[in-house]
Amino acid sequence: MHDDLTLSQALSTEHEEQQVSRLLTGASVMALLFLFGIGAKAWHSGNTTHGAILWLFSVPIFLNMIWFARTGNRDTQKAGLLTFAAMLLSYLIATGGESSTGPLWFYALPPLLFFLTSLKAGTAILLFCYLAALIVFQFPDLPGITATYNNDFKIRFFATLTFESIFCFVLEATRQSARNKLVTFAQAHEHAARTDELTGLANRREMLNRLNTEFSRYQRAGHHFSIVLIDLDFFKQVNDNHGHDAGDKVLQRFAEVTHGVIRQTDVAARWGGEEFMLLLPDTTLLQALALAERLRSEIASTAFTHNGTTMPVTLSAGVCSISNATSINELLKQADVQLYSAKEGGRNRISPRVRSQEKVQASPT
Numbered sequence: 001m002h003d004d005l006t007l008s009q010a011l012s013t014e015h016e017e018q019q020v021s022r023l024l025t026g027a028s029v030m031a032l033l034f035l036f037g038i039g040a041k042a043w044h045s046g047n048t049t050h051g052a053i054l055w056l057f058s059v060p061i062f063l064n065m066i067w068f069a070r071t072g073n074r075d076t077q078k079a080g081l082l083t084f085a086a087m088l089l090s091y092l093i094a095t096g097g098e099s100s101t102g103p104l105w106f107y108a109l110p111p112l113l114f115f116l117t118s119l120k121a122g123t124a125i126l127l128f129c130y131l132a133a134l135i136v137f138q139f140p141d142l143p144g145i146t147a148t149y150n151n152d153f154k155i156r157f158f159a160t161l162t163f164e165s166i167f168c169f170v171l172e173a174t175r176q177s178a179r180n181k182l183v184t185f186a187q188a189h190e191h192a193a194r195t196d197e198l199t200g201l202a203n204r205r206e207m208l209n210r211l212n213t214e215f216s217r218y219q220r221a222g223h224h225f226s227i228v229l230i231d232l233d234f235f236k237q238v239n240d241n242h243g244h245d246a247g248d249k250v251l252q253r254f255a256e257v258t259h260g261v262i263r264q265t266d267v268a269a270r271w272g273g274e275e276f277m278l279l280l281p282d283t284t285l286l287q288a289l290a291l292a293e294r295l296r297s298e299i300a301s302t303a304f305t306h307n308g309t310t311m312p313v314t315l316s317a318g319v320c321s322i323s324n325a326t327s328i329n330e331l332l333k334q335a336d337v338q339l340y341s342a343k344e345g346g347r348n349r350i351s352p353r354v355r356s357q358e359k360v361q362a363s364p365t
């Protein structure tokens, strides 16, 4: 599954959120193990109240894990774990934990906070933790505070925690900036891999992907679709008479006109050279013929100009519906046969011809 992910999908917010959830689950399991182990050690060394309180903390963490497994709600999982961590740290700094080592667990907070929340939210929560520590250090007589710390410890605690927090902030900011650049780069790269540079339409590779997707949809749910294979008539003459730049301009203008004619759900691609393909989801052969005819007429009446000279541009197109084919290959082959027939029939026309079309195309344009 993972191999199928594109780079920008792999860097997407959803994917990152999944990673965060996995990390939170891992952190929860580790927290449970630590609480159980350190609680057991405290219990055996006679500090039974401290041991029992540590074990008690494992209950909400365990329930949070169960809740996440049942609901899949990542926000609750994150908020729950951060709340329990804040409560546990408050307890540890207020009581000193074992041998006044409780505040040491504060050092786990900065990297976790910046990774799990935003830089802003992480800084705000950290400042709140600083305030809590300051209150414990400055007012040891407040109810619930049983630990006393000497001044050297307090100064070193704040100095090292500040150093670590700044370091984590800078690291996370750098990581986020690199990630954003990578996402932008990946999106541009993926767009380029799917798009024809000259016309901005989908390229052949993208069209083949979309055809396969549409064919699967047809096989699964019976959604019909049609394709239109288009070739500009006598395009070589445009290049020969007006130059390659003029030819390029015609291709670009053709793409613009096509965009104005098709629906948003349709896909237009440059199939190669001066050949184009339209993929029309949920469209019958007759509807596709009508659209192709509309495009033919629009192109025939559009003024293609270059350096003040107007160039005559018309198209021929072959149309085929998936209901007349058993595979993508056959669909393409039939559209090609129809295109050939349109060219043979005199160009500036759509094939197969149905009665309504014959009436429209009877008068030469």
Ligand SMILES: Nc1nc2c(ncn2[C@@H]2O[C@H](COP(=O)(O)OP(=O)(O)OP(=O)(O)O)[C@@H](O)[C@H]2O)c(=O)[nH]1
Pocket: 198, 231, 232, 233, 234, 235, 236, 237, 239, 243, 244, 245, 246, 247, 248, 251, 272, 273, 274, 343, 347
């Ligand atoms: N300017 C420009 N010309 C291109 C491009 N790709 C293909 N062509 C030209 O398109 C022309 C296609 O010519 P042909 O295959 O002979 O077809 P045609 O002149 O359109 O004649 P019919 O298709 O038979 O109506 C060639 O001259 C190619 O060089 C492109 O990206 N830019």
